[in-house]
Amino acid sequence: MKCKNLLFLILILYTFSASCLLHAQTKGSITGRITDKETGESLPGVHVLIKGTYYGAATSIDGAFTIPNINPGVYTIEVSMLGYKQVQNTGVKVTAGAATELNFRLESTVLALGQEVVVIGEKPLFDLEETSSRRSVSSAEIQNQIVENVQDIVATQVGAVQNDNEIHIRGGRAYENAYLLDGISVQDPLAGTGFGLQLSADAIEEVEVITGGFNAEYGQAMSGIINVRTKEGGATYRGSLAYKRDYFGSFDPGTPIIGTLSTKNSHSFRTDVAEFSLSGPEPVTNLILPALGVHVPGTFSVFGNMYALTSDTYLRTSARQLYSSTFHGKTFAPRQDN
Incomplete structure (x- = not known):
């Protein structure tokens, strides 16, 4: 009888150890x-x-x-x-x-x-934990698009429409959007638009557009969120210079072929775009102070961008003289769009 009980106990222990081993083999770590x-x-x-x-x-x-x-x-x-x-x-x-x-x-x-x-690795097509409808556009994607500013980038997203220089998300009014620049609100308190989003596409690292279901961290918004993150400086100096215009020279419109590209024809808005950017290590803490024997912990970098646009817009008529209360009278006000 004792032998039978001992054999039964050994059988139970063997079965338990085998099941534990099988369970361990079906799991990973x-x-x-x-x-x-x-x-x-x-x-x-x-x-x-x-x-x-x-x-x-x-x-x-x-x-x-x-x-x-x-x-x-x-x-x-x-x-x-x-x-x-x-x-x-x-x-x-x-x-x-x-x-x-x-x-x-x-x-x-x-x-x-x-x-x-x-x-x-690869970004998953769907985020199971995501509760909002969002789309992020990186700087690499922006370079492959024909865009000039933030408004052009947002207008290419699903659910967003640009009309009369205003952004409407999912049919909402322009002032129902929230505009963030590097996490800081740049909402115009009067018009409700993003007056601080006059940025060049070359100065943008990422644009995030949230068209619905956004979290409570975003306040004062009913239609959508436009969150813009600007670029930062790197370990090496880099720069770019660009100039664009929608006309060719100032030829007489009566000149064959070339005259159709002059500033006086009806197909030109006399638009000029000048852009300059420079980024890299901050020179004072990275070059000057180390040469003087002063070492500052950490690394510092800078990024700067200049963007200027002048245009006569769709009016096609030029004023004789424009005056600007901000830029010293008529010195920097040569176009109607100023």
């Missing part, structure tokens, strides 16, 4: 280490989350983390810590019975948590 991109030091207390699930972990004192018991599949891993850019690694494949290794190098930032996100 994600392990890795998170360090600072500049110093290479380990970062403790970093939040590591699998988007769309409740699985996550926090890094230890040496920057290591482990997320066990994950069902096999493809996930997006989100890494965040205060003072650093949020990172999302898409297309991470978890295999049953194996540990997937992921290492991250976080880059510091002065923006609030979540305002700047670095995506590693």
